[in-house]
Amino acid sequence: MADLFDTSPGPDPGAAARTTRAAPLADRLRPATLSQVIGQGRVLERDGPLGAMLSSGSLSSLILWGPPGVGKTTIARLLAAETDLHFVQISAIFSGVPELRKVFEAARLRRQQGGGTLLFVDEIHRFNRAQQDSFLPHMEDGTILLVGATTENPSFELNAALLSRAQVIVLKRLELADLELLAQRAERELGRPLPLDGPARDALLEMADGDGRAALNLIEQVVAWKVDGRLSKAQLSQRLMRRAAVYDKSGDEHFNLISALHKSVRGSDPDAALYWLARMLEGGEDPRYIARRVTRMAIEDIGLADPAAQRHCLDAWALYERLGSPEGELALAQAVIYLALAPKSNAGYSAYKAARAEARRTGSLMPPAHILNAPTKLMKEQGYGAGYDYDHDAEDGFSGQNYFPDGMKRPVLYTPVERGFERELKRRLDWFVSQRARRGG
Template structure:
């Protein structure tokens, strides 16, 4: 699979190349011939970057290349093999099983006995199960292979800890518009003519690739095959090309990245950003019911008693979605997100609950004080159950100030309301109770 590409002149490419060569995909024809020609990954390939530093010290270790599709994982692996003079072997975890792995390891062992080395590139390495991942370990440790794995999923979740401890994770970034423009210029030099697009249409074409260099070159190749007079506008381009599907995996890393962005935008009181991330997830095909549940959780966790109506608003939006369905019901979810983003924020209830759970674990065997225990039998009354209990409704201000924690337990302070929204009123009540409790000892 081709990822990133080069503009090195060659007798095998260009408009005057042999017909068989010209038939090769554009991505293959302008593949980089050196690491310095790779576009968009300067942060890892420069002299100060992790890969550049390893190569400078001539101490390349096993690697996991983590990044979205079309950013150069396969290309970088091939070029690393060239730089280190290692035999390049590529397998895919989608199509390879234990028998194929055994053959690869045996061939690498023989190669090593003959004085050679092997760089084994494993595409989609996260697709291997735990046992298959473990099978790499002894061959990595004894130097039979130098493993370079590629994954679009978070290695922390998808790869064994033992494998991760023996490899360095290199994070590759999605290509921005400037990177994609460089790719487009390389493609134009290779094809010997400019794209038949005006400026806005050119930017729209690159935007369709959504940061994927391979997708960008495929789109460019389609456009270059058209027979058109002059330059096409954005509207004319959109009539001929469909936008690339948004990168979104409802069970993968992108799913968790976007729901995190939505949650933090709500917590940060930014309704515009919150609506954007909600729309991104819906456009990607996310289940609106999942979003309704997560939005309700935000009301409980980040707003709480600062605005008790927020939870009811979310539940109503959830119910409205169930009645209306898509797309009308999604508007109710959007309005709930706006409400939450603009609501006063407090996690005091959430913090208090976690603190209470911690106290309960620490003091879990302590009995309630005897005066608040029921005494339905004579024996229990004789044991002091219920003795000394004061009925709060009969006390001044309907507050007796009695202790309700276990005897001998230091009274903790768990709930600290904030000076925002409705919790401001709750804080006034809490402060009054604290004062009355102090007065009554």
């Protein structure tokens, strides 16, 4: 199979222009073969998952997962053409059970006549569980070859039965190099170059945000302008609004970006942390959600290495509540910077998880009798409180007694690191351990 990053013109541009001059540019440049699809060579080349299926003649049902404008619909159409299957397209937004029944019945009749059907379902994640289940028998008996398209994570949006019968193919957003190839094809189709200088051209492609369809729509807008010479980046910005970044506050992007922010803070990279914070805020994320997650970062990844980190987060949270947006967002940004530069320790977090594990393992063991209160005569007779050493009476304020259940091997749960304030806590802990060992506690 040819290289997907193919700069050949593809379909005859002149013929497309003569027959569909009024059609949108994105439609006129729709690839006629899989080798003309830009940006998805990883899956379409001969050794890729789709290329290998086609080479072996074993195409199976698929879920195409990727952001908008990366070729999901085009690839589905071309797969049908490559395998000589009748192409049927429906959208889960506008279709329900009655429409599905009609599609399945038509596919069944076509199969009886010796033909096959590739059913392309756009936005397949919009179907509920019962609607998704309705595909299963028709996939299993070969009535349809299902190709679903989704921008959402199939693991969360599609049921297990459907996923077990379809291979998930991940399509990537287009890189700037891919968009440049697309722009060159557009210029050949239009018969003239874009009226932009180099920086303006780069800015136009960046505005598309990895979406090929959006890039072609922007190019079509620019070409329609009546301008002399070439526009600069500043002039382009005056005429064209930047396309809003894709951000789903309840979907994958929401979790991907908060994960990126968290890991940038953990990795002590304030610049990256600020970038992901800005991406979330620009996308419309609720700053209160960010404040809560940032406070969690202080507890989980900094802990007692810098006890002030939690206070900074709580103060930033309170400042946002008082100031609102956009002023309060600066307080969140400063908290993120502080966390990124703070000494890191997950010792407290790890110790708590280890303590939970010990609690589950040991069940309902009683505390040792000497540390139990004895408010009644019977309890005193049972030995409650007997032999308890009051630590404040010890010369150094430490008795060294055992506080774990009798017979339980003493675990080591908290292991402070040699960073920040935990360095001091480690020094104290080491002293207590040495004294406990000396006193046999």
